[in-house]
Amino acid sequence: MDKQKAGDALFDWFSKFTKNIDHSKILGRLIECPPDHAAHNRIMKKGYIMGVAMTANQLMGARPTPELSQYKIPGIEGLFLTGCTTHPGGLATLGGRASAMKIYKDFGIPYQKGFVSW
Known part of the structure; x- marks a missing residue:
């Protein structure tokens, strides 16, 4: 077909x-x-529409690698990772939101400045 x-x-x-x-x-x-x-x-x-593969070695804290799963590159202050290839992965599955929350936390910005509670 x-x-x-x-x-x-x-x-x-x-x-x-x-x-x-x-x-x-x-x-x-x-x-x-x-x-x-x-x-x-x-x-x-x-x-793979979820950005690379959604295999066991790419889930949870292993995306894109265990060392990079916390939205930052260790040893480089102020450089953050975001997008479909970062945790949790998958284009529009909140990967950007989680990265933004990490940035807010690291810079001491209150979540209320950019996030709405439902």
């Missing part, structure tokens, strides 16, 4: 659960598959 047909099938399945979404509402679309991701983003090796 090519990616356009797969996209149609997924959209048709999703539409069954909605009341007002159908093909007539779509103005444009982009359907990508793992080779497309890998071609335009070198972080997405083999198309």
